[in-house]
Amino acid sequence: MKKEIRQAAIEQLISQEEIANQEELMIALEKQGIKATQATISRDIRELRIVKEQSSNGKQHYVIFKEDPVSEKQQLYANINEMVTGITQIQFLNVVKTLPHNANVLSAIIDDLDLSQIVGTLAGYDTIVIFSQTTEQAAKINQIFKEHLQSQD
16 A cells, blocks of 8 residues: 555544554444555644644544644643653653553654654653753753643552
């Protein structure tokens, strides 16, 4: 299957249905006869700039990211609240723990924002390492994340 066809199908599905995660997207694609691995879908999500948004019923679902600097940061904050379970600063690094399957999506959003305090990110299954040039820049990133983390009671 050509990438363009698969990505067009993803865009169509996301605009027509409230798809909450990669597994739901993979199942919806399979119903259309499109087979793709989780890694391929993750890459497509990043390339298509797909992020999660809260609907009126309070549930998160995928949407195509809109180009607006103010909403980009607000989208980051919403995704921190939704996906991040913890953050630890180690000198000029921040290690961010996310819910499973969310590290790559959040890392792509962070990379796209091109924040001056961040040199780059490295993402895995449920962990992101955020690199800063200085301990002070890392502390600022750590503070931003902690301000937007879901309250842990």
